[in-house]
Amino acid sequence: MASFLRMESPQPGAAPAASEEESPWLEAFVHAPVALALVRPDGVLAALNPCARRLLDVEPGEPLGAALGDEAARAELEGALQRALHGEAAGGEWWLGRRRARVRLQAPAGGRWVVASLEDVTEAQQREADLRHALGATADSLERVTDGFVALDADWRYTLVNSGGARLLGRTPEQLVGRHIWTEFPEGMGQPFHLAYERAFATQQPQTLLEYYPPFGRWFENRIYPSPDGLSIYFHDVTERVQTGQQLEALNAQLGRERQWLRGLLEQLPVAIALVRPGSGQLLLANALAARTLGALLEGRAPGEWQAEDGRPLTPETLPQVRAARGEVLDALGLACGERRWVVTSARIAEGLGHEATCVLAFQDVTELKRAEQALERSVRDRDEFLSIASHELKTPLAGLTLQVHRLLQVAAAPHGPGELARRAEPMRRSVARLDKLVQSLLDVSRIRSGRLALEREVLDLSELTREVLERLAEPLAQAGCALEARIAPQVVGFWDRLRLEQVLVNLVTNASKYGAGRPVQVVLDAEGPRARLWVSDQGIGIAAEEQVRIFEPFERAVSSRHYGGFGLGLWIVRQVVEALGGSVRVQSRPGEGATFVVELERAAS
Structure with missing residues (x-):
């Protein structure tokens, strides 16, 4: 190989002497826009054109042989040179000084040398090395992440699958790389993930997707990043998170219903x-x-x-x-x-x-409770007062009756007998009648308060009934010194209870004689359309305005019971009876000017 590195030309860089046929070819060699070198068949480097000198950073006068090859590539260079001399395509990549060059050798037919074209691949080799390093680092990083990651090319084939992705997909990386995604997972066609991948690639816009994948029975979250060359997809199983979220939603919904129920309960x-x-x-x-x-x-x-x-x-x-x-x-x-x-x-x-x-x-x-308490207190007071009045009212006729019976016994023993007995019996009759009236009033109280006040309605001429009652009360009125003035319209007929209206008349007239003693009592009865009206007036002590409601309550009276006897039940019974018959009763009075009680009754039964 030493001869290959040898340079015999006395002027480095100068082309060797050329024959007439080679001159055009050598002229093109010198001015070629690519790096070219001439190598003699014996391996001696004859010349470098300017592009090759710039590539190899060789100045004129430097030994050219030093720029080509190294000891480690000697055998490979010699073999390539021999193949070129035999008309075969030959070449390779070698370090030429500080540069890495891709060398192609070609021997022109009948030529005296071999032409070597040089392509600087130093930067390309470095970029490839950097890329391989980056890819290796990226692969290492992808293996460390817990998410699944796959890369798809534009033909939907797997180009990279990390271990997390392979685990989630139920395969190994080797089983997936190079395979078509929809061939491996045909059940995914038409699923939301398939549509999202198509959309990302078509729009070149990243997509995020959280969906349930029925074939796996799991929830997955996908982040899809497109490029013209394919898709990069990060995905992970979020089934537990989704199920927890669904449980939380159910609990929140239940809590909301409970809160709504409690709020409704609070409102009710x-x-x-x-x-x-x-x-x-x-x-x-x-x-x-x-x-x-x-x-x-x-x-x-x-x-x-x-x-x-x-x-x-x-x-x-x-x-x-x-x-x-x-x-x-x-x-x-x-x-x-x-x-x-x-x-x-x-x-x-x-x-x-x-x-x-x-x-x-x-x-x-507690308004109603307080009113009930006050009513109870009044009832207790009424009871105590009633007991006091009742004992007094019952004691008086009983005492008189006892005395009359004692005298009657004395008369019966005397010789002048029967005539005196009849005279003595009359006070006894009046005492018994008074007792009967008191007992009847007490019975009426019991019936009314227990809701057992029965009405026996019939067609009744109130005019006739009023005259009968006034005739029966003529003697008590005379004894009270009350002149009776009556104006009774004829044929005032209605559907009423005879005994109860008689009770109303008796109570109102005796009440007038009690409080208007010594003065006239006036009774007026008339009818107007469907209603009958009864006025009972006296010229007695009168009633103050603030007492005119209270006197219709049980055991109430406008004056002290010490001056006027009775239970204080008469007007209350009147009101209860009249209202039971569908009518009304009211009083018109001023202190010292007497009182007029007005009763209005419906003539026909309602």
Whole structure:
């Protein structure tokens, strides 16, 4: 090979002497735009054209043989030269000094030398080495990631599959590389992943996809990056994440339903509920009842309209929500607003489960309960008063009756007998009648309060009934010093209960004689269309306006029972009977000017 590196030309770079036939060829050699070298058949480098000198960085005068080949490539160069001399295509890549060149050798027919074309591949070789290194590093990186990765070329063939991708696809990388994706996985055709790959390649836009893949029964997330040469696809199994998300969604939906149910329950509670923030007293939530009935109070806009149990008006500092927010525990705190009465109870709920601490206030409207308590208290008072009055009212006729019986016994023993007995028996009859009336009143109270007041309606001439009752009461009226003035329209007929209307007439007329004693009593009956009207008037003590409703309640009267006897049941019984018959009763009166009771009745049964 030493001879191959030898240069015999005394002027380096100069072309050897040429024959007349070779001169044009050598002229083209010198001016060729590519790097060319002339090598003699014995391996001696004869000349380099300017392009070759620039390639090999050889200056004129330097030994040309030093630029071509190295000791390690000697045998390969000699073999290539011999093949070229025999008319075969020969060449290779060798280092020529500091440059890597791709050399092609060709011997012209009958030529005295071999032409070597030189192509500098130093940078290309370096780029290939860098690329191989980068590919190796990328492959190493892809093997380290837990995601699956595959690369597809433009013909849908696998060019790279990392171990994660092979595991997810159930194959080895060797089983997939070079294979067509839809040949290996035909069941994927038409699936969302197939469509996304097609779309990414067609639009050259990255795609992200989260879909269920039925053939594998798993959820996958894909990130697809296209290029003109194919697709790079990162994918990983997110089945557990999706299932967890679905479970969370189901739990959230259940929680939402529970929250909605609790909110609905809160809204339907018959108690006003309010939630306030501790410290500030800020209103957080009020159910429908609280918002409707306590809105101004809870928002602190009208505290002056409310009073505490002791009657003192509330101030912004004494509002129940403010007191509860300060840490006070409200236990059946009483409040009043107009006629309504409320009881407030509070509790503090500690923070937890993602919620801050909260004060809960419950407002219970106890207006009806208070009224019931007051009614019960009145009933107790009425009972005690009734017992007192009853004992007095029953004792009087019983005492008189006892005395009359004692005298009757004395008379019976005397010789002047029967006539005196009859005279003595009359007071006894009156006492018994009074007792009967008292007992009947008590029975009526029992029947009315138990709802057992039975009506026996019939066609009744109220005009005739009124005249009969007034005739029967003529003597008691005369004894009371009450002149009777009656104006009774004829034939006032209706469908009524005879005994009960008789009771109404007796109660109203005897009431007039009691409170208007010594003065006239007037009774007027007439009819107008479908209604009958009865007026019973006296000229007695009269009734104050504030007492005119109360006198129709049981055991009530406008004056003290010490001055006027009776149970205080007469007017109450009148009202109950009249209203049961579908009518109404009212009073017109002023103190000292007497009283007129007006009864209106429907003539036909409703």
